[in-house]
Amino acid sequence: MEEEPPQPDNPARDHTAAQHKRARADSETSTSVESIHSTRTLQSEDLEFVQENDRIYANQTYFIPCDQTEQDRLTIQHQVYVYALKGKLTTTKITPSTRRILDLGTGPGNWAVAIAQQYPHAEVVGIDMAVWDLETTEGETGSGRVTWEIDDLDVWGVEPDIDELTSRLEHYDPFRDPAARHLTDSSSRFKGKEPQTQSHSSSVTELSFDPYILKPEAQPGWHFSQPFDFIHARCLSGAFAHWEDVYAEIYKNLMPGGWVEIAAYELVLPEMENSTSEPDEFPFQSLRRLYRAMMTASFKSGRPLGTFYMHPTYLEDAGFKDVRTTYVNVPVGTWPEDEEQKKIGKMFLVVFMESLEPFCLRLLTKYGDAERIWTAEEVREVVEKAKNEILEWDARIEGVRRKEGWCANFKWVVGRKSKNA
Ligand SMILES: C[S@@+](CC[C@H](N)C(=O)[O-])C[C@H]1O[C@@H](n2cnc3c(N)ncnc32)[C@H](O)[C@@H]1O
Structure with a gap:
């Protein structure tokens, strides 16, 4: 199933940290609702922003910040x-009949703008709960017309029994098994929810109602006015607790014959070269500590990290057909001999190292690991150590293992809604 690392065929664009004006809550210009190419559904002043440990978050819940530093990282990651x-931007086939495309959790919108530019016949909607600097994305990527919507897609919240979810971590090795589905499946999924059926033994008088006070019950789920031909979601690990519900909504919001594509990557640490090594001699001591703590914290938060939600059975259970996964190994670091591969490896090394703080800071200061809550200083200290370990490893490995080195496993899972659905 694994492919050789591909030879990229387009050059890297120079990325300089965006210094452009930002349309967000921390900016005087946050009332802008319309940019040159795009429209917005909400004004950013309607949104709550949380400043925490010198980072900005969209709300009290989602673990990754939505500030300029994170936008820069996401842009390189794109x-x-x-x-x-x-x-290419997708592993699905976009045809002239792909009229409406939705990007869930679009972030700074790099993918949405790029797909709109590449397929101008399509109407592209990018939705996110955070306000990002979309003018900069449009300025850098071009004139793809995208409608930006601001909304919280997590209409379900978290599992009531977090202890039960966390206890499953005992049987889990985050370094070897990031894609295991069984880890997060819960038989107690609907525990505590009362069935909504009506009693048939009610007498006629009990059934009488006043039509003037009858209000339509708010239906849980997403409310897009029209269905889409293609729904895309990238890097949404840790965003939801109930992926079964997310896939059901995606299915509901697709046209018959429409496609879903979910993308993310996994990073398994390099194997020990000497299997007789004692655990305290393993490389990446701090990185391992950080990674394990981050996974535990994500389980404690009720929204586990990992790529378990990309298991094909999630899509199949939701009703999707023709489910298939594309895997690509992306080098981590400068070890490849091939110049293009070395360039992508270097870019990914930056993305990975710069993901440590945003991934760990809120999770560890809010939920902590198995033992305790961490301080922000402690997180930053271990992050620095972990970064040094990665850099030292990269310097040591460069020129030594040039045939096969450390890779991140990028994957795209797609599925089609039946034409007869
Ligand atoms: C890691 S970023 C990925 C952004 C983009 N998909 C990409 O690949 O560059 C995750 C994005 O999902 C958004 N997000 C997370 N939970 C969300 C929710 N419940 N509703 C809407 N957006 C959400 C975050 O605000 C953030 O912009």
């Missing part, structure tokens, strides 16, 4: 995804 697919 380039790595495009490289991995040799310049």
